[in-house]
Amino acid sequence: MMKVPSGSIDCDVHPAVPGMAALMPHLDAFWREHLAERYIDQSPFTLQSYAPSLPHSARPDWRSAKGVAGSDLEVFRAQALDAFGTRLAIANVLYGAVALFNNDMAAALCAAVNNWVAREWLDHEPRLRASILVAPENAELAAGEIERCAGDQRFVQVLLLVMGDHPLGHRNYWPIYRAAERHGLPIGIHAGSTFRHAPTGSGWPSYHVEDSILQAPAFEDTVVSFLAEGVFQKFPGTKLVLMEAGFAWLPALMWRTNRSWRGVRTEVPWIDRPPADIVRDHVRVTLQPVDAPNGEVLNRVIDHIRSDELILFSTDYPHWQFDGEDALPAGLSDAMIRKITVDNPLATYPRLRADANQERAELRREAAP
Amino acid sequence: MSRYVVGRAADVAPGTSKLVIAKGRELGIFNVGGKFYALANRCPHKGGPLCHGRITGLAHSGGPGEYKYIRPGEFLRCPWHGWEFEIATGQSYCDPKTMRIRQFEVAVAPGEELVKGPYIAENFPVFLEEDYLVVEI
Amino acid sequence: MNKALAERETQTGQKLSFVDCDIHPVPRSPKDLQPYLSARWREHAETFGGHVCQGLIGQLPFPRMMAAGMRADSYPSNGGPPGCDLELMQRQHLDAHGCEAGFLVALTRSGMDERNLEFGAALAHAINDWQLHDWVAKDNRLKAGIVVPQEYPEFAVTEIDQRAAENAAFRQVILSPRASEPLGRRKYWPIYQAIERNNLVLGLHPAGLSGGHPTSGTGWGTYYMQEHYGFSSSFAGNVVSLIMEGVFERYPGLKVAMIETGFSWAPSLGWRMDREWERNRKETPHLRQRPSEYLHKHFWFCTQPMEEPEDPAHLNDIFDWIGWDRMMYSSDYPHWDYDDPRVALNFKMTPAQRAAILRENARALYRLS
Numbered sequence: 001m002m003k004v005p006s007g008s009i010d011c012d013v014h015p016a017v018p019g020m021a022a023l024m025p026h027l028d029a030f031w032r033e034h035l036a037e038r039y040i041d042q043s044p045f046t047l048q049s050y051a052p053s054l055p056h057s058a059r060p061d062w063r064s065a066k067g068v069a070g071s072d073l074e075v076f077r078a079q080a081l082d083a084f085g086t087r088l089a090i091a092n093v094l095y096g097a098v099a100l101f102n103n104d105m106a107a108a109l110c111a112a113v114n115n116w117v118a119r120e121w122l123d124h125e126p127r128l129r130a131s132i133l134v135a136p137e138n139a140e141l142a143a144g145e146i147e148r149c150a151g152d153q154r155f156v157q158v159l160l161l162v163m164g165d166h167p168l169g170h171r172n173y174w175p176i177y178r179a180a181e182r183h184g185l186p187i188g189i190h191a192g193s194t195f196r197h198a199p200t201g202s203g204w205p206s207y208h209v210e211d212s213i214l215q216a217p218a219f220e221d222t223v224v225s226f227l228a229e230g231v232f233q234k235f236p237g238t239k240l241v242l243m244e245a246g247f248a249w250l251p252a253l254m255w256r257t258n259r260s261w262r263g264v265r266t267e268v269p270w271i272d273r274p275p276a277d278i279v280r281d282h283v284r285v286t287l288q289p290v291d292a293p294n295g296e297v298l299n300r301v302i303d304h305i306r307s308d309e310l311i312l313f314s315t316d317y318p319h320w321q322f323d324g325e326d327a328l329p330a331g332l333s334d335a336m337i338r339k340i341t342v343d344n345p346l347a348t349y350p351r352l353r354a355d356a357n358q359e360r361a362e363l364r365r366e367a368a369p
Numbered sequence: 370m371s372r373y374v375v376g377r378a379a380d381v382a383p384g385t386s387k388l389v390i391a392k393g394r395e396l397g398i399f400n401v402g403g404k405f406y407a408l409a410n411r412c413p414h415k416g417g418p419l420c421h422g423r424i425t426g427l428a429h430s431g432g433p434g435e436y437k438y439i440r441p442g443e444f445l446r447c448p449w450h451g452w453e454f455e456i457a458t459g460q461s462y463c464d465p466k467t468m469r470i471r472q473f474e475v476a477v478a479p480g481e482e483l484v485k486g487p488y489i490a491e492n493f494p495v496f497l498e499e500d501y502l503v504v505e506i
Numbered sequence: 507m508n509k510a511l512a513e514r515e516t517q518t519g520q521k522l523s524f525v526d527c528d529i530h531p532v533p534r535s536p537k538d539l540q541p542y543l544s545a546r547w548r549e550h551a552e553t554f555g556g557h558v559c560q561g562l563i564g565q566l567p568f569p570r571m572m573a574a575g576m577r578a579d580s581y582p583s584n585g586g587p588p589g590c591d592l593e594l595m596q597r598q599h600l601d602a603h604g605c606e607a608g609f610l611v612a613l614t615r616s617g618m619d620e621r622n623l624e625f626g627a628a629l630a631h632a633i634n635d636w637q638l639h640d641w642v643a644k645d646n647r648l649k650a651g652i653v654v655p656q657e658y659p660e661f662a663v664t665e666i667d668q669r670a671a672e673n674a675a676f677r678q679v680i681l682s683p684r685a686s687e688p689l690g691r692r693k694y695w696p697i698y699q700a701i702e703r704n705n706l707v708l709g710l711h712p713a714g715l716s717g718g719h720p721t722s723g724t725g726w727g728t729y730y731m732q733e734h735y736g737f738s739s740s741f742a743g744n745v746v747s748l749i750m751e752g753v754f755e756r757y758p759g760l761k762v763a764m765i766e767t768g769f770s771w772a773p774s775l776g777w778r779m780d781r782e783w784e785r786n787r788k789e790t791p792h793l794r795q796r797p798s799e800y801l802h803k804h805f806w807f808c809t810q811p812m813e814e815p816e817d818p819a820h821l822n823d824i825f826d827w828i829g830w831d832r833m834m835y836s837s838d839y840p841h842w843d844y845d846d847p848r849v850a851l852n853f854k855m856t857p858a859q860r861a862a863i864l865r866e867n868a869r870a871l872y873r874l875s
Contacts, residue, residue, distance in 0.1 A: 055785045167724040167732065171433075199723035200743025201716075201736065203687040206751060209786040210688075213746050213779050214723060217739040220771075221722040221732065224739075228731040230433030246778055251820070252770035255813035256738060257731075262414075262463045263451030263571055263842065264731040269430035274463070276816065291778045297827075301774075304820050320785060416849045421579045423572065448578030449844055451571055 004313070004327050006085025008341035009352065012190075012243045012286045012314035013080050013089045015121055016070035017113060019044070026115035031108045044068075045096035045109070047161075049192040054208055055320060062318035069318040073124060080317040081127055083325060088345075088352060091130040092159050092190055092243065093117055098135045099194040106135035107145060114149050122154045129352065131159035131188050136173055143175035150183040156351040157186050157241065162218050163193035169225030174234065181237040184350040186284075189222060191215040191244035216291070219245040220253050223283060227257060230270040232282050239348055241284045244316060246291035251304035254279055280307045284348050286314035287328075287340060288321040295331015302336070312348060313341040372496070372503050379500065381405065384442050388420055392506045398495065399424070399456045401442055406456050407504050408445070409491035413461070417449030419490055427453070427462070445490075459490035521604030524847045525868035527808045528711070528765045528836035529599075529608045529648075531641050532589035533615055538640070542632035550625055557621040559716045566714055568733040572842060580840035588840035589614075592644055599839045600647060603847050606865065607874055609649050610637055611680055611711050611765060616653045618682035619715040626655040627665070634669055634676075642675040649872065651680040651709050656694055657717075663700045670704035677872045678707035678763060683744050684717040690747030695756065702759040707806075707871060710744065711765040712737035738768035742775055749779065749800045752792040761871060762805050766838055769807035773827035776801045802829060806871050808836035809863065810845040818853040830859050834868040 017023060020041040024032055035041045046068075050057045058069035062079055070076060081089060097109035110133045117130045132149045134142035149155045158180045166172055168189060180187055192215075198204045199214050219242050232238055254276035261275050271278070292298035302308065315327045328337060346353050373391035381387045381400040388410065389396055395410035397420025410420040426441035444462070445454045453462035496503045533539055540548055560567055572578060580588035580598065589595070600608060617629025630653045637650040652669045654662035662681070669676045679701050687693055689710075701708050720726040721736035723743075741764065754760060764772075776798035783790065783797050793800075807828060815821055825833060835851070838844050851860060868874070 056782075163723050163725075165725055167722065167727055170725075170728060193723065197723060197725050198719045200688055200747075201719050201721045201723075201740035202683060202685040202689060202743055202747075203691075203717075203719055205688050205743065205747055206691065207786075207789050209782050209789050210743075210746050210750050212782045212786070213750075213775075214743055216775070216778055217742040217771075218723045220739045221724045221727070221736065224732050224735045225724065225727060228727065228729040233432050246774070248774035248777055249771060251815070252738075252768070252774065252813055252824075253735075255770055255815045255820075256735065256768055256811075258816070259450075259811065259814040260731065260734050260843075262453070264729070264734060265451075265453070265463060266428040267571070268729050268731055269428040269436065270433050289778075289781060291774060291781060293777050293780065297777070300823055304815065304823070306816065416846050417577075418579050423578065446572060448573065449842060451842065 003325050004084045005337065005341060007087045008084065008313050009345035010080070010084065010086045010089040010315050011241065011312040011345055012288065013091055013317045014070050014319065015076060015091050015093055015117065016068040017045070017093065017095050017116065018067050018071040022120070023109065023112040023116055026112040026119070027108060047094055047096045047099065047192050048195060049211065050094055056212060057320075058318045059320040073121060077125060080315065081125075084315060084327065086127060088127055088129060088355070090156060091117060091121060091128055092188060093130070093133055094190065094192060095133060098133070098161060100135070103135065103138035103141060107138065107141040110135050111145055111148070114145065114155070118152060118154070129154050129156045131155070131157040132185070133159045134176065136160050136168070136176060137165050139173050139175040143179040146176065146179040146183065146185070150179075150185065153351055153354070155185070156349045157188040159188045159190060161192040161194060162189050162215065162222055162245070163195070163197070163199065165196045167225030168222050169227070169229035169231050171229065174231070177231055177235045177238055181235040184237065186239040186241050186348060188241045188243055189219070193218070215244070216246050216249050220249055223253060223279065224257060227271065227275050227278060228268050230268065232278055233270045233272070239282055239284060241286065241312065241348060243286045243314070244288060244319070245285055246289055247285040247305075247311060248291040248301050250279070250285070250310070251301065254305070280310065284310055284312050284344065286312050286316070288314045288316035288319070290321075290329045292329070295329065298329055298331050308336060308339050309344055309347065311340050312345050370505050372505050374501050375504050376502050377500050378405070378497055378502055381502070384424065386420060386424060391504050394506065396420070396493065396504060398502060398504070399445070401456050404457070405495040405497065405502060407493040407495045408454070408456065408459055409493075411491070412447040412449065412452060413490055414447065414450060414452050417447045419445065419447050419454065422446045422448040424456070454490045459492035461489065522847050522864060523604045523606050524835055524864040525874070526605050526608040526837045526839070526847070527763065527834045527868055528810060528838050529595070529610055530589045530839065530841065531610050531612055531637065532587050533636065534586040534590040536615065539615060539629070539632045539636055542635040543628055547625065547628040557625070558619050559621065559718045568727070568730045570842070571730060575842050577840050577842055577844050592641065595839065596645065599837060600645070605647055607647050607649060607868070609651065609677065609872070610641060611651055611709065612637055612653055613711065613713065618653060618655050618680070619684070619713060619717060620655065623655060623658040623661070627658055627661040630655055631665060634665070638673055638675065642673070648675070649677045650675050651678045652676050652706070653680045654697065656681040656685050656689070656697060659694060659696045662697045666697070666700040666704060666706070670706060676706070678709040680709045680711065682713040682717055683710050683741060684713045684715065684719070686717050688747030689744040690749070690751030690753050692751070695753070698753055698757045698760050702757040705759075705873070708760060708762045709765055710741065710762060710767065712740075712767065737766065738771055741767045742771070745775065745801065745805070746779060749797045750783075750790055750793070752790070754800045754804050755792055755794060760804060763834070763871065764805060764807045765836060766808060766810060768811060768813060769809070769828060769833070770813040770824045772801065772805070772807060773824060802832070806832050806834055806867065808834050809850060810836045810838045811843045812845060812850060821853050822855070830862055831867055833863045834871070835864050
């Protein structure tokens with residue numbers, strides 16, 4: 001593993017809501033009372049996928065005696081940002097409200113989380129940007145939340161979990177993609193499940209570790225869903241960012257869909273070019289977890305993908321993906337490191353580019369005689 | 370190159386095909402709207418019996434949920450993996466040097482805008498001499 | 507052209523001498539099984555028929571592509587579905603290309619997915635008789651797979667013991683990978699014990715009918731393109747389950763043939779399992795080796811449907827990673843994505859490697875003399 005060059009853009013960090021007390025100021029009178037009356041305000045809303053005690057949920061040296069890992073801004077600054085010399089980081093708050101069946105409650109809580117992130121994090125830390133958390137099972141409400149938050153340019157992405165009611169390319173979810181495309185917001189799909197279904201086609205595995213491993217095939221099915229449903233034809237500005245998905249499985253997906261496309265095309269005639277080409281244009285993946293075992297294999301996998309533009313740097317703080325400051329796997333060329341840590345994130349997130357342009361303009365003004 | 374008589378024009382009605390042997394090669398003779406074409410009976414993908422495939426048109430779409438059927442009778446689907454070939458040129462529809470479906474408007478004459486790539490079904494000129502179908506191999 | 511289509515003689519090319527690990531025999535009609543069913547079950551089949559986990563009877567809610575998912579040239583001219591006519595199979599495939607052994611995978615009307623477990627047992631027993639009398643007895647190149655309903659382990663065990671003792675043509679056990687629980691779960695262990703005890707192979711092949719769960723942890727797809735993709739991605743759940751539940755610790759002699767599942771996904775799954783297991787070892791203390799070691803030692807992969815990289819040389823990496831001794835040619839006759847043995851392996855390999863894939867590896871795994 002290698003040290004991260006300073007000035008990198010970290011595309012997946014996880015501030016954590018310390019408890020519903022932090023969200024109460026951002027809820028209206030009805031929800032404040034309703035959640036209190038039902039004692040829901042005492043619920044932690046932690047996802048099964050990231051139960052705090054699980055090893056991957058927090059690196060040992062990032063765990064805190066007081067509170068959930070990632071919930072304290074000062075600690076976050078030091079551990080997630082200063083330690084890596086990070087220039088910009090995108091905050092993905094994995095708040096479990098998205099698992100509720102009550103769509104209105106889920107939407108109200110997601111809105112509260114988004115307000116909380118803006119007020120308590122973005123307002124205080126200029127290096128941070130954020131994803132708009134939405135509960136997708138009511139796509140109209142989710143689209144409304146995107147519209148509500150999009151005016152704040154520090155929101156750079158929409159955040160979804162990979163496993164819900166339907167594969168995410170399904171038409172039910174299209175209001176989300178319509179709204180996101182309008183505002184130039186990539187769709188960030190993060191590992192995790194609301195367990196509306198068993199994680200596998202043959203039921204419920206026994207172990208947490210199996211659930212973790214099986215995020216990868218869920219991401220595969222998700223990419224195929226976007227391809228088959230024609231989301232990229234309907235909303236050509238759509239970019240997917242697959243977070244904590246791994247990426248060593250991508251070549252097999254590209255090869256298999258390229259072959260089958262020619263035989264299944266007449267059912268999905270809107271797919272107008274090889275699926276592998278579509279993936280290279282529309283799909284990005286964050287670096288962690290690096291699911292190649294060494295540098296040689298990693299570089300072969302990148303060769304198989306046939307593009308150096310897909311991987312976006314991430315630390316996945318405070319999840320445990322590497323030790324020390326070795327967030328970069330060994331074996332990457334300097335050129336590839338530059339692409340992963342700066343160029344690819346800037347190319348993927350229009351709102352980061354706008355930032356970068358603004359910064360450059362300011363630097364030029366300062367430098368001008 | 371030599372010429373082989375493979376049958377009579379009346380043997381192959383419009384919209385149909387006939388398997389023949391010429392110079393030891395299996396060929397399919399296709400009648401597309403009164404014009405004759407010959408394709409080798411071997412799919413360039415994985416060797417399937419191409420000329421036994423379904424004669425069809427093209428499924429075309431401007432976007433998800435839209436379905437149009439254009440250019441009926443001008444295409445052949447390999448009976449194995451379903452690859453689509455334009456009968457007139459042998460050109461694969463989905464080959465790696467792909468052409469975008471949007472280029473195919475109904476008005477375009479066959480073959481003009483197909484991008485050439487490695488996957489071409491071997492095809493041979495067919496001449497009509499009086500009543501006879503003659504293939505040049 | 508239909509008549510000529512059905513009777514087509516394959517051009518005689520060079521004979522190869524190969525072992526085909528995936529051939530699908532199909533009863534011409536339900537009547538074919540009647541001689542092998544008792545009166546009680548003949549009547550049950552007539553009056554009640556199948557009882558399965560899907561909305562339609564006798565057809566699939568994800569219909570197949572061209573010609574109902576079959577090679578259009580494999581429909582017999584005297585009627586009946588593709589795969590019902592031994593003579594056509596011999597002419598088109600077994601004789602034409604030099605098959606020295608062919609493994610039957612009997613999926614249709616087999617009882618694996620029958621909700622009435624007693625009926626399912628009767629169907630499985632019947633299909634196993636049918637394989638012996640209608641196929642193996644007529645062409646001694648053909649080997650059979652003992653079909654068992656995995657949801658009825660006690661019956662499965664007696665059926666396996668009986669068939670293994672009865673006829674050496676039975677070389678593997680076929681069950682549905684779309685089970686009610688992931689296949690590594692304890693409920694199925696008696697079946698693995700019986701397989702190991704009888705020196706058979708566990709054959710895993712995609713099943714068309716659900717066992718009660720959506721194909722994917724992300725839910726049900728919309729298009730056949732997604733269902734077809736699921737035939738590979740859904741296998742991750744079972745491979746992970748068999749490994750992580752410690753089935754290979756308990757039954758170290760158990761070998762698994764992955765038939766028609768694809769294979770390019772296997773190395774990345776191995777790396778990912780290792781990564782996650784490393785972090786979570788204490789959850790599965792019964793494992794004494796890395797997950798990828800179990801994967802390498804206990805799993806064989808059939809070549810069909812072979813993924814198609816834009817650069818064919820990339821497949822060599824996959825074969826290197828899985829092991830050239832672990833790959834076995836399969837045709838999937840008479841299905842649409844059939845692979846002809848003469849052209850299936852058209853990328854660079856040594857004659858020894860080609861011989862291994864075409865026959866030697868299968869001979870070793872299935873102990874053919």
